[in-house]
Each structure stands twice: as structure tokens, then as C-alpha cells.
Amino acid sequence: MKVNGFIKDVTGANRVTQERRVAFQKSTSEDLYNDPIRLVARKLHPGRITLELLQLRNTTRDAKIYRFGAKNIPYFEAGQYLTLTMKIGNSIVSRPYSMCSAPYEALGTHPIVEIVVKRGRGSTFVSDYLLTNAKMKDLFIAEVGLGDFTYNELRDSKNVVAIVGGSGISPILSMAKAVKHGDLNINSLTILYGSITPDDILLKEELEKCICDKVKVVYVLSGNNPTWTGEKGFIDGDMITKYAPRDATYFVCGPQPMYDFLKEELKKIRVPERRIRFELFGMSRNPLELPGFDPSMEGKVFKLTVVRGLSETTIDAIATEPLSSAMERVGVKIRTNCRSGACGVCRVKVLEGTYYVSPHNDGRRKADKDFNYVHSCSTYPTSDMKIKINI
Amino acid sequence: MSRIYKDKYDCIVIGGSLSGLASALTLAKKGYSVLVLEQHNLPGGVATSFLRGGIEIEASLHEMMSIGPADAPLKIRKFFDEMGIDIDWLRVPEAYRFVEPGLSVLVHAGDRGNFDVPSKDIANAVGDPDGKIYEKLMKLFTLCHNVYNSVNELSIHPVSKVVMLRKHSDFVRTAGYSAQEVLDKFEFPKKVLDILSAYWIYVGSPLYDLPFTIYAFLMADYLGYGSYIPRKFSHEMSLKMAEKAMEMGVQIEFGVWANKIVVENGKVKGVITIDKDMINTDYVICSTYPNLAYNRLIEPKTEVPKRAIKSINARDLGLTCFSVVLLLNRDYRSLNIKDYSTFYSLEDFDMKGIWENYASVNEPYKYLTSICTNIANPDASPAGTCLYSITALPRPDSWCDVTEENYRQKKNQYARWMIEAESKRLGVNLFDHIKEIVIETPVTISHYTSAYKGSVYGYRHQMADHIVARLQMSEDENFIHGLAFCGAHGISGDGMGPAITNGRKAAKTILEFMAKDKGARQ
Numbered sequence: 082m083k084v085n086g087f088i089k090d091v092t093g094a095n096r097v098t099q100e101r102r103v104a105f106q107k108s109t110s111e112d113l114y115n116d117p118i119r120l121v122a123r124k125l126h127p128g129r130i131t132l133e134l135l136q137l138r139n140t141t142r143d144a145k146i147y148r149f150g151a152k153n154i155p156y157f158e159a160g161q162y163l164t165l166t167m168k169i170g171n172s173i174v175s176r177p178y179s180m181c182s183a184p185y186e187a188l189g190t191h192p193i194v195e196i197v198v199k200r201g202r203g204s205t206f207v208s209d210y211l212l213t214n215a216k217m218k219d220l221f222i223a224e225v226g227l228g229d230f231t232y233n234e235l236r237d238s239k240n241v242v243a244i245v246g247g248s249g250i251s252p253i254l255s256m257a258k259a260v261k262h263g264d265l266n267i268n269s270l271t272i273l274y275g276s277i278t279p280d281d282i283l284l285k286e287e288l289e290k291c292i293c294d295k296v297k298v299v300y301v302l303s304g305n306n307p308t309w310t311g312e313k314g315f316i317d318g319d320m321i322t323k324y325a326p327r328d329a330t331y332f333v334c335g336p337q338p339m340y341d342f343l344k345e346e347l348k349k350i351r352v353p354e355r356r357i358r359f360e361l362f363g364m365s366r367n368p369l370e371l372p373g374f375d376p377s378m379e380g381k382v383f384k385l386t387v388v389r390g391l392s393e394t395t396i397d398a399i400a401t402e403p404l405s406s407a408m409e410r411v412g413v414k415i416r417t418n419c420r421s422g423a424c425g426v427c428r429v430k431v432l433e434g435t436y437y438v439s440p441h442n443d444g445r446r447k448a449d450k451d452f453n454y455v456h457s458c459s460t461y462p463t464s465d466m467k468i469k470i471n472i
Numbered sequence: 473m474s475r476i477y478k479d480k481y482d483c484i485v486i487g488g489s490l491s492g493l494a495s496a497l498t499l500a501k502k503g504y505s506v507l508v509l510e511q512h513n514l515p516g517g518v519a520t521s522f523l524r525g526g527i528e529i530e531a532s533l534h535e536m537m538s539i540g541p542a543d544a545p546l547k548i549r550k551f552f553d554e555m556g557i558d559i560d561w562l563r564v565p566e567a568y569r570f571v572e573p574g575l576s577v578l579v580h581a582g583d584r585g586n587f588d589v590p591s592k593d594i595a596n597a598v599g600d601p602d603g604k605i606y607e608k609l610m611k612l613f614t615l616c617h618n619v620y621n622s623v624n625e626l627s628i629h630p631v632s633k634v635v636m637l638r639k640h641s642d643f644v645r646t647a648g649y650s651a652q653e654v655l656d657k658f659e660f661p662k663k664v665l666d667i668l669s670a671y672w673i674y675v676g677s678p679l680y681d682l683p684f685t686i687y688a689f690l691m692a693d694y695l696g697y698g699s700y701i702p703r704k705f706s707h708e709m710s711l712k713m714a715e716k717a718m719e720m721g722v723q724i725e726f727g728v729w730a731n732k733i734v735v736e737n738g739k740v741k742g743v744i745t746i747d748k749d750m751i752n753t754d755y756v757i758c759s760t761y762p763n764l765a766y767n768r769l770i771e772p773k774t775e776v777p778k779r780a781i782k783s784i785n786a787r788d789l790g791l792t793c794f795s796v797v798l799l800l801n802r803d804y805r806s807l808n809i810k811d812y813s814t815f816y817s818l819e820d821f822d823m824k825g826i827w828e829n830y831a832s833v834n835e836p837y838k839y840l841t842s843i844c845t846n847i848a849n850p851d852a853s854p855a856g857t858c859l860y861s862i863t864a865l866p867r868p869d870s871w872c873d874v875t876e877e878n879y880r881q882k883k884n885q886y887a888r889w890m891i892e893a894e895s896k897r898l899g900v901n902l903f904d905h906i907k908e909i910v911i912e913t914p915v916t917i918s919h920y921t922s923a924y925k926g927s928v929y930g931y932r933h934q935m936a937d938h939i940v941a942r943l944q945m946s947e948d949e950n951f952i953h954g955l956a957f958c959g960a961h962g963i964s965g966d967g968m969g970p971a972i973t974n975g976r977k978a979a980k981t982i983l984e985f986m987a988k989d990k991g992a993r994q
Contacts, residue, residue, distance in 0.1 A: 090648055092648065094644060116764075122877055230966045235891065389474065
């Protein structure tokens with residue numbers, strides 16, 4: 082065969098073909114399909130599941146903890162959120178809620194998951210509906226285990242400082258529980274928790290149960306509380322320096338004004354950018370505040386034609402509401418997760434018309450921008466429009 | 473009830489992957505009505521990107537083969553040109569750096585089929601005073617090039633045996649041999665063999681079992697012509713293919729699972745979606761693995777011929793993917809990163825050892841391929857940052873022990889080992905610079921694409937499943953009339969270029985079914 086280093090054999094093709102034929106003939110016709118990897122993928126990401134409301138309990142006068150159960154709840158990561166999809170009148174709406182229970186509570190024979198629903202700032206009409214109408218044994222469609230506001234042992238410091246305000250405590254409580262349970266391998270979790278009055282402190286009881294050698298909580302009250310002996314004022318650079326270890330990863334969760342303030346404060350005390358993580362908090366309820374939003378749009382209502390498969394339906398789209406809200410209002414099914422323009426789950430194609438995308442919330446892929454794909458939760462109509470959505 | 477689908481389509485494509493889209497485009501160009509059903513909300517399958525912390529991160533593409541320069545297009549660029557798809561291709565600056573203990577070599581790709589530069593790079597790296605190694609390398613690459621040209625020609629125009637022997641002699645003579653067997657005949661020093669082995673991971677089979685035909689194709693294309701990436705990541709490619717398809721009248725629906733392929737009396741009748749819609753068609757192209765299709769999708773199961781099951785059971789599943797993608801908070805120059813693509817053998821390169829390591833369950837991966845996107849694509853990430861991916865391609869069975877509870881720990885452990893290895897090699901502690909991190913595992917791939925066991929490489933290229941045998945037996949493997957398969961498990965095997973080729977081939981198979989049916993009716 083070997084002649085001057087070159088092969089003279091011309092029968093190779095037939096040989097390998099014959100070998101393959103024989104292998105096929107000798108093989109078995111049994112069903113050998115077995116995909117354990119798929120089973121895990123489905124367990125971690127089952128898509129929509131049904132949750133049953135097991136319990137409601139008050140945490141402060143205008144917030145309740147909702148405990149849900151299901152046969153199987155995905156083993157999510159502390160800091161993630163779930164979305165609840167509900168029919169309210171003619172509307173079908175989805176809203177994200179951070180989970181305040183720990184991931185380990187989603188395992189075992191009686192999986193549960195908890196969220197906090199607060200009246201007031203935020204997704205008011207949906208939260209109000211829940212607070213007024215939800216009762217035990219009610220069923221909800223949910224997607225559980227979403228978002229990137231999670232601890233990553235390869236990226237983050239062994240010391241975590243959480244700076245929270247209002248219902249921003251939810252995901253941090255989940256982390257605190259996970260740390261206490263030994264599931265999150267960190268050295269310290271310091272929670273700087275801003276509220277107005279002692280009665281406002283959401284999830285205080287649950288949080289207190291987590292305090293241990295690794296978990297510390299500092300309450301900071303900004304209101305006028307004569308009997309309060311704890312920290313007063315706002316969480317600023319000085320307060321952070323007082324309590325935070327020198328090297329830490331900061332997890333910040335609360336209202337938008339808090340973020341703007343803290344960005345500056347953390348810069349002042351020289352915390353590296355990569356050590357700061359912000360949870361998404363949704364779209365501003367007043368888009369007129371957004372940079373570049375045309376103020377003359379106020380009060381305008383456009384026609385939005387929604388293409389689904391081979392059908393079209395035309396609905397109203399208020400200029401100061403994102404496209405996803407217009408659709409949800411009238412019961413057009415649109416899947417959303419983060420509702421902050423980041424994750425891309427609500428991606429739709431614009432076929433006709435003009436639109437405004439909030440620059441702070443334009444998380445689109447580069448090529449998507451070239452082809453008029455938008456994240457419908459952060460896109461507002463500036464003319465009549467036609468869009469194509471997923472089935 | 474609002475209408476989603478037509479009463480009937482000429483063809484339904486299951487999976488809006490690169491391959492599925494290539495099929496759809498090919499059929500649409502001929503004027504046929506096509507419906508593409510994709511489970512995810514994005515086109516492209518693995519050819520996509522992640523969004524993290526406001527940054528877009530390439531999910532999988534290292535480099536595209538068969539593109540070539542605009543004025544001398546190779547097969548895949550020609551396909552895009554034919555379809556009127558204009559992708560902003562960036563040339564990857566070099567072929568690769570190969571690193572093993574005691575050796576670090578930068579190999580540049582040649583241009584327009586000229587192998588002088590890579591031959592010089594490799595010869596000089598090991599020392600070649602009398603030029604003999606350079607000569608042998610040129611001979612090897614010429615051999616590879618001839619096989620490459622033959623494969624490209626023969627896939628379009630099959631020829632007679634006589635013409636085969638006369639015009640495709642190198643192809644014929646090497647068809648029965650593994651890459652290792654042919655390489656051994658050149659009697660290269662070990663270091664040269666190691667450098668020549670670097671790309672094995674792109675085809676996922678140990679060189680002693682990889683058909684030389686595949687090796688030759690790979691080497692000739694990459695080393696003789698260079699490679700390219702789209703400026704706006706592989707999502708640019710996937711999106712433009714989807715957009716062009718829609719322009720040509722293809723209906724693409726995202727977020728839809730195809731649950732069943734209905735077959736009656738040996739012929740395809742339609743597809744049932746997860747929403748229980750029955751959509752009529754006589755022809756289906758399926759980018760899902762045949763393992764899933766034959767065992768779970770075809771309805772009723774009795775319509776699946778035993779021969780079909782036997783064929784898939786005889787084949788080995790190709791590699792899956794484990795990739796750590798980092799957004800680092802520095803320009804790559806301050807992190808000692810010098811090359812776009814690096815193949816790193818942590819120990820002295822030993823093919824058998826690496827192959828076994830890729831089957832192991834709790835050992836660090838010994839062979840890594842890294843990409844620094846910004847070196848080929850300066851605007852890939854914001855100024856003062858860079859995108860760096862570290863990838864291994866393990867064997868799927870090694871991940872079959874994964875559970876919901878141990879998954880995160882396992883993936884973090886592997887990722888840690890890989891970042892440690894690269895940090896050591898670069899002399900920079902990458903852990904000090906991670907701004908965002910994405911870890912893609914076989915579970916991730918299964919979630920987004922339903923690929924069998926998270927495999928991304930189809931059926932493993934091996935002597936017992938030889939590309940030439942696949943070609944020769946392909947007509948006998950259309951087990952169900954009206955059903956064709958596209959994807960990495962297609963004839964040409966894995967890779968984004970081959971996936972597109974497989975898609976076109978599947979469309980061709982459907983056209984042949986159609987012609988047969990038309991003939992039968994007349």
C-alpha cells in the first residue's frame with residue numbers, strides 16, 4: 082500500500098460504504114431514545130406552569146406575601162423572579178414578581194414559592210387586582226425562574242452587599258435564606274435596607290430569621306421617627322463605607338431614583354463598575370420623562386394592527402403606553418418577562434409605522450435594530466403601526 | 473377563530489435553524505410555499521446571541537468556513553450571494569495559535585488556496601533548516617486541497633467511476649483512510665503533527681477515527697482561504713436569512729413546537745403543533761435529530777420503518793458543547809490576549825487522552841478552544857471591554873448524570889477549571905476582570921434547540937460512518953416518503969457552513985420527492 086508515502090488504494094470508497102451497510106444491518110431496531118439532559122432542561126425551564134395560591138399573609142399594612150404551591154416548581158436561583166399571567170376583565174396581563182422564598186423551598190414533596198405584592202408604586206393595576214381579588218386555592222399561570230439578578234461565584238466577590246429599598250427586599254430575602262441554609266457559598270451578606278418608617282419595613286420578620294454569622298441587616302429610615310435609634314437618612318457613600326467590606330459585589334434593588342443616586346455614591350467611594358449589579362425594575366410609568374420622548378404625544382391614541390399567523394386585528398395603542406400594554410389591554414396574547422426592554426422575550430417585528438424606544442431600555446440585539454425588531458415592553462408608538470407577533 | 477396557517481403548504485420545515493432556513497430559502501426560490509416552525513423566539517438555532525447586562529454576546533460562532541473574499545466567493549458566500557443576502561463579513565486575522573507545553577505557534581491562513589504562509593509558519597515553529605518540512609507540508613496541503621475541490625465538485629455533479637479515478641484521484645485514494653493514517657505517511661515530527669491536529673475539535677472525532685476526507689476539507693478551507701465572522705454576530709446571519717425567507721413568502725412562526733409528524737401509508741400527511749393545530753403538507757424537512765423524530769415525533773409510530781431505527785442506532789452521537797463566555801472589563805491588549813483563536817492542549821497533545829478526557833465526568837477538560845471576538849471585530853463590545861470565550865466539546869454521555877440539583881455546581885466547577893487554565897496560560901487572573909459571564913452547557917443547548925442530548929455535532933464523523941459512505945447510501949436513507957432531514961446530523965456533518973449545505977441538500981431531496989410524485993401522478 083505505501084509507495085513513496087502515497088496511497089495507491091482505490092477501493093476505499095466501496096470498503097467504507099460496505100462497512101456502514103453492514104453496521105446498519107447488524108444494528109437493533111429497539112427504541113433507544115433516552116435524553117436525561119432534556120429532562121433536566123425541562124425541569125429547570127418547564128415554560129408555563131400552574132401555581133395554586135396556598136396562603137396569604139400580611140407583611141406590612143399595604144403588602145402581602147403570597148405563597149404558591151405546585152407539583153413541580155423549577156429549582157430557580159436566589160434573586161430571580163417569576164411572571165404571573167392573569168385575565169383581568171378583557172385583558173390578559175403578565176407581571177414579574179421577584180421571589181422572596183429560597184430556591185430549596187421549591188424542591189421536595191411540597192414545593193412552594195413566595196412573592197410579595199405591594200399596593201402603590203409599580204404595576205399598580207395588576208397588584209391592586211391581586212390584593213383585592215386573589216384568594217386561597219386560586220390558580221395562576223406562571224413562568225418561574227427568570228432573570229439575571231443572581232449571585233455568580235465565578236464573577237462576584239465572596240462578600241455581598243445588598244442595597245435595597247421598598248419591595249426590592251424580595252430577591253435579597255431569597256438570597257439571605259439561601260445563605261442561611263448553606264446553599265450560597267459566600268462569606269458575608271450585608272443588607273442595607275432603606276425604608277421611611279419602621280411600619281414600612283417589608284418582610285422584616287422573615288429577614289430577622291436569616292440573621293446569622295454570615296447575614297447582617299442594617300435598617301436605614303429616612304422619615305421622621307423620633308423613637309428610632311437605628312441608622313437615619315439615606316443610604317449614601319458614607320453609610321456604605323461604614324458597613325461594607327472593602328471588596329464586595331453590590332446588589333442593588335429598588336426604585337429608579339435610588340439607582341441614579343447610588344451610581345454616583347458608589348463611584349465616589351470607588352467601587353469598580355463590575356462589582357455593581359442592578360435589578361431591572363420595569364418601565365417608567367411616565368414615559369414623558371424619558372429622554373427624546375416627544376411631549377406632543379401626550380393624549381394621542383394610534384391604531385396598532387397586530388399580525389398573528391395569517392390574521393390581523395387592529396387595536397388602540399396609547400402613545401404613552403408600550404406596545405405590550407396595548408396588546409394586553411384587549412387580551413392579545415403576548416409573552417413578556419422582564420418588562421424592562423432587556424430580555425427580548427417580548428420581541429416583535431415592526432412591519433409599518435414609527436416608534437420610540439427608550440434609550441435606557443433598548444436591550445436589543447444589534448442586527449435586530451437594523452430590521453425593525455423591537456422589544457414591545459419598551460417601545461412606544463409614534464404613528465399608526467403594524468407589527469407581527471409570535472403565535 | 474383567527475387563521476394562523478394556510479390550508480396546506482408545499483413544505484413544512486421543523487426548526488428555524490441555519491439549516492432549516494437554508495432549506496426554506498432554497499424551496500422558496502423555486503416558488504414553493506413554505507412554513508417554518510421554530511420553538512424559540514429567535515431564528516438560527518445555536519447561531520444566535522445572548523443578552524446580558526445590556527450587552528450582546530455571541531453564543532457559539534468561532535469562525536465561518538467557505539466564505540472567501542467578496543471577489544472570489546467560496547461555496548457559502550456564493551449561496552448568500554445567490555439568495556441576495558448581504559452579510560457584513562469580517563476576515564479573521566489568523567488561522568489559530570496552537571499551544572501545548574513547550575510550544576506556542578501562530579499559524580496564519582493562506583489566501584485564495586495558497587498554503588505557502590501556513591506551511592512556513594508551521595515549519596519555522598519547529599525549525600526547518602533544509603526546508604524538508606515545508607515541502608512535506610505543501611504536499612499535504614495540496615493533497616487536502618485536491619480532496620476539498622473534489623468534495624465540492626462531486627456534491628454538485630456526481631460522476632462516473634472512470635472520471636472519478638482520473639479527475640478525483642486524491643479523493644478516491646484517501647477515501648478509505650483516517651486522518652491519522654494519511655498524516656503518518658508524511659513522517660512529520662511530533663510537534664508538527666500536534667499543530668496539524670489542532671482543528672480536530674471542529675469536527676469532533678479523534679484523528680485516528682476521523683475520515684481523511686473530512687480533515688482535508690477542513691484544513692484546505694481554513695488554512696487555504698481563511699475564515700470570517702459577521703460583524704453583528706451570528707445573529708446577523710440568522711436574522712438576514714429569516715428576513716430574506718419572509719421576503720420570499722416563507723411564513724415563519726416563532727414560539728411553536730412541532731409535536732407530531734403525521735404519516736399515513738408511508739407518506740407524510742402533515743404536522744401537528746403543540747397547540748394541536750394540524751397543518752397539511754406532503755413534505756416535511758426536519759432539523760430535529762432523527763433520534764427524536766423517529767422515536768417520538770412520527771405518528772403513528774408504526775409508520776417508522778425498522779431500517780430507520782436501525783440506522784440511527786448504529787450511529788454515534790456527535791459532541792455537545794460547554795462554553796464559558798466572558799465580558800471582561802479591559803481592552804484585550806491589557807489582558808495579554810494576542811490572538812483571535814487559540815487551541816490549547818493543557819498536556820502534551822495526546823489525541824487518545826483528550827478523547828477519553830472528553831468522556832470523563834469530573835475532570836477538567838484538557839483541550840480548550842478560546843476566541844477573543846474583539847480581535848476580529850473591534851466593536852464587538854464597548855470600549856475598554858472585550859468578549860472572551862473558552863470552549864470544550866465534551867461527549868454527551870458525560871453529561872447524562874446531571875440533575876436539577878447538581879447542575880449549577882457542575883457547570884460552575886467546569887467553568888472555574890477552564891478560566892483557571894486560561895488565566896495561567898495568559899499570565900493574567902481573569903477572575904479579577906469578569907463583568908458578565910454566560911455558561912452554556914449541554915442543558916442550555918437542549919433547552920433552546922431540543923437537540924438530542926445537547927449534541928451540536930450531528931452524528932460523529934468516523935470511519936464506520938464515513939462521509940463517502942453517507943453520500944453513496946443517501947438515497948436509501950429517505951426512509952419515509954416526503955420526509956428529509958437537515959441540520960448537523962445531515963450528510964455533510966457539523967459546522968455552520970455544512971449546516972447550510974445540509975439544508976440545501978434536504979430541499980433538493982424534497983424536490984426529488986416532488987418530481988417522483990408528479991411523475992407517478994401522470
